Amino acid sequence: MKAKGFAKHYYLMMLPGFVWLFIFSIIPMFGIIIAFQDFNPGQGVFNSEFVGLETFKYMFQLNDTPIIFFNTMFIAIMKIIGNLIVPLVFALMLHELRYIGLKRSIQTIVYLPHFLSWVILGGVMLDIFAYQGPVNQLLGVFGVEPILFFGRADLFPFLVVGSDVWKEFGFNTIIYLAALTGINPALYEASGIDGASRMRMLWHITLPGIRTTAVLLAVLGLGNVLNAGFDQIFNLYNPLVYSTGDIIDTWVYRTGLLNLQYELATAVGLLKSVAGFILISVSYYLAYKFTNYRIF
Amino acid sequence: MVKNKTLSAKIFDIVLIVILCSIALTCILPLWYTLSVSLSSKSAAAAGIITLWPVDFNLTSYQQLLGDTQFFKSFWISIQRVVLGAGLNFIIVPLMAYPLSKTVKDFRGRNVIMWTVIFTMLFNGGLIPLYLTIQELNLMNSVWALVLVGGAQTIVFNIILTINFFRNLPKSLEEAALVDGAGPWYILFKLFIPLSIPVLATVTLFSIVYHWNEFLYGLIFMTREEFYPLQTYIQQLVVSIDPSQMTEDQYKRMSEMSNRTLDAAKIFIAMIPVLVVYPFLQRYFIHGITLGSVKE
Numbered sequence: 001m002k003a004k005g006f007a008k009h010y011y012l013m014m015l016p017g018f019v020w021l022f023i024f025s026i027i028p029m030f031g032i033i034i035a036f037q038d039f040n041p042g043q044g045v046f047n048s049e050f051v052g053l054e055t056f057k058y059m060f061q062l063n064d065t066p067i068i069f070f071n072t073m074f075i076a077i078m079k080i081i082g083n084l085i086v087p088l089v090f091a092l093m094l095h096e097l098r099y100i101g102l103k104r105s106i107q108t109i110v111y112l113p114h115f116l117s118w119v120i121l122g123g124v125m126l127d128i129f130a131y132q133g134p135v136n137q138l139l140g141v142f143g144v145e146p147i148l149f150f151g152r153a154d155l156f157p158f159l160v161v162g163s164d165v166w167k168e169f170g171f172n173t174i175i176y177l178a179a180l181t182g183i184n185p186a187l188y189e190a191s192g193i194d195g196a197s198r199m200r201m202l203w204h205i206t207l208p209g210i211r212t213t214a215v216l217l218a219v220l221g222l223g224n225v226l227n228a229g230f231d232q233i234f235n236l237y238n239p240l241v242y243s244t245g246d247i248i249d250t251w252v253y254r255t256g257l258l259n260l261q262y263e264l265a266t267a268v269g270l271l272k273s274v275a276g277f278i279l280i281s282v283s284y285y286l287a288y289k290f291t292n293y294r295i296f
Numbered sequence: 297m298v299k300n301k302t303l304s305a306k307i308f309d310i311v312l313i314v315i316l317c318s319i320a321l322t323c324i325l326p327l328w329y330t331l332s333v334s335l336s337s338k339s340a341a342a343a344g345i346i347t348l349w350p351v352d353f354n355l356t357s358y359q360q361l362l363g364d365t366q367f368f369k370s371f372w373i374s375i376q377r378v379v380l381g382a383g384l385n386f387i388i389v390p391l392m393a394y395p396l397s398k399t400v401k402d403f404r405g406r407n408v409i410m411w412t413v414i415f416t417m418l419f420n421g422g423l424i425p426l427y428l429t430i431q432e433l434n435l436m437n438s439v440w441a442l443v444l445v446g447g448a449q450t451i452v453f454n455i456i457l458t459i460n461f462f463r464n465l466p467k468s469l470e471e472a473a474l475v476d477g478a479g480p481w482y483i484l485f486k487l488f489i490p491l492s493i494p495v496l497a498t499v500t501l502f503s504i505v506y507h508w509n510e511f512l513y514g515l516i517f518m519t520r521e522e523f524y525p526l527q528t529y530i531q532q533l534v535v536s537i538d539p540s541q542m543t544e545d546q547y548k549r550m551s552e553m554s555n556r557t558l559d560a561a562k563i564f565i566a567m568i569p570v571l572v573v574y575p576f577l578q579r580y581f582i583h584g585i586t587l588g589s590v591k592e
Binding site for chain 2 (some may be wrong): 036045063116117122128134235280
């Protein structure tokens with residue numbers, strides 16, 4: 001259909017949104033220049049002295065750098081795996097449940113934590129795992145000495161991963177459940193007539209039916225290898241667990257905004273942004289390649 | 297034989313129900329526990345004897361909360377932020393999505409703009425450049441910093457969802473309107489927007505939840521507590537920690553000193569708006585998450 005002369009209207013429609021994105025997303029991108037400067041807030045981004053890759057050299061000499069990159073990836077990868085498997089198992093169990101009313105109620109309850117912020121849930125977590133909290137009371141029944149859960153560096157990454165999976169597993173089942181309802185019911189009926197057990201149906205019908213979805217989610221997970229979840233960790237951590245719980249984003253926040261080392265924080269942030277951009281692009285490409293999925 | 301089969305099927309069902317219900321319980325119990333703490337006496341909370349029922353039931357923390365004017369100021373800032381943020385999102389999303397849902401054949405500039413917009417979603421300059429940009433724009437301590445920065449980072453995903461929805465509307469609708477001499481504005485406002493209420497409701501709810509829950513920008517762009525949105529205010533109270541050195545004893549003492557019942561009351565009140573919109577959330581989010589991919 002011809003629509004000559006519409007282009008200028010199209011541009012006009014997009015103008016407000018584009019200006020918004022330009023000012024608040026694109027202009028800040030130019031600020032990465034700071035990473036290559038001896039930045040002086042008084043002189044601003046344009047007049048500060050260039051120092052080339054000095055800041056990056058310094059960054060790689062710091063003891064913190066390998067630690068925060070390791071912590072970030074360790075936590076993020078465990079989260080990706082947990083958030084892939086736990087919702088899958090839960091969705092399969094829910095799929096087997098034949099009481100529709102009960103199924104709906106369970107879904108309503110397990111989706112809820114997804115919508116609450118980590119400020120709220122962080123407060124709840126710290127309370128539950130507090131020294132005199134209910135978890136320690138429960139352990140006390142079995143004769144276990146109280147544990148200072150969120151003060152223990154060895155436990156912290158696992159508490160983070162566990163509580164993230166707890167928050168998100170319900171919501172993550174939605175995608176699997178959508179795939180499960182897409183399976184043709186005639187397949188179950190036919191195999192039922194042939195005398196297949198529930199387990200055989202699970203193995204030969206249900207699992208192949210959601211394989212594509214599982215692969216897709218795994219591939220998209222790749223884009224999150226450097227996202228360990230700032231909101232969550234920021235609300236749960238403390239100096240006692242920096243050695244295992246400090247991630248790139250929290251470190252950048254403290255270094256930049258509390259210690260005012262702008263160049264260093266920008267350089268580390270830039271490294272993360274670039275690596276993250278590559279990872280996401282690769283994951284989208286692979287998702288398209290393997291499952292024909294594209295988000296845009 | 298037949299009887300035996302039904303018996304094992306029944307056992308299977310019962311085991312399944314027990315497992316699923318216990319998992320669902322773990323999602324609700326922590327929130328319930330917080331409510332119990334908020335309704336208990338201070339001494340009971342400090343002694344750590346509260347389990348699932350309030351000990352020495354009283355409303356003192358809620359009375360104390362009524363006297364906390366900053367809590368209500370922050371609550372009001374959050375409401376403003378949500379209304380402005382979600383309202384702006386609601387206006388800008390269809391205006392951006394409609395031209396971008398065209399093919400390159402109908403709108404030549406489409407791809408360049410689309411990739412620019414997507415780039416802003418996949419790459420960012422990091423925290424420090426963003427902070428300096430807001431300073432330069434004189435938006436520190438303004439609710440608009442929260443609305444515009446957070447909005448710019450979440451709107452692209454909403455635009456993509458809406459583009460996909462627009463593209464799945466029947467082509468013949470627009471063609472018929474064009475034959476009748478309708479212009480782009482008419483087609484968007486009288487045809488596309490009324491047909492897209494499900495997706496616009498979804499992206500509006502995304503936006504509401506995001507703006508309500510986000511706390512970091514409140515923390516870095518607001519220099520004084522009186523400008524904090526609610527989540528930031530609560531974050532500062534409940535989990536703010538001096539980011540210097542700390543010993544295990546200090547950490548333990550700090551958590552003992554805090555006013556747990558009052559904090560729990562604040563956490564619980566901050567949860568309420570999400571609980572109120574939750575029924576709508578559940579309906580439309582499930583839509584949204586399955587709308588996400590391009591069909592065909």
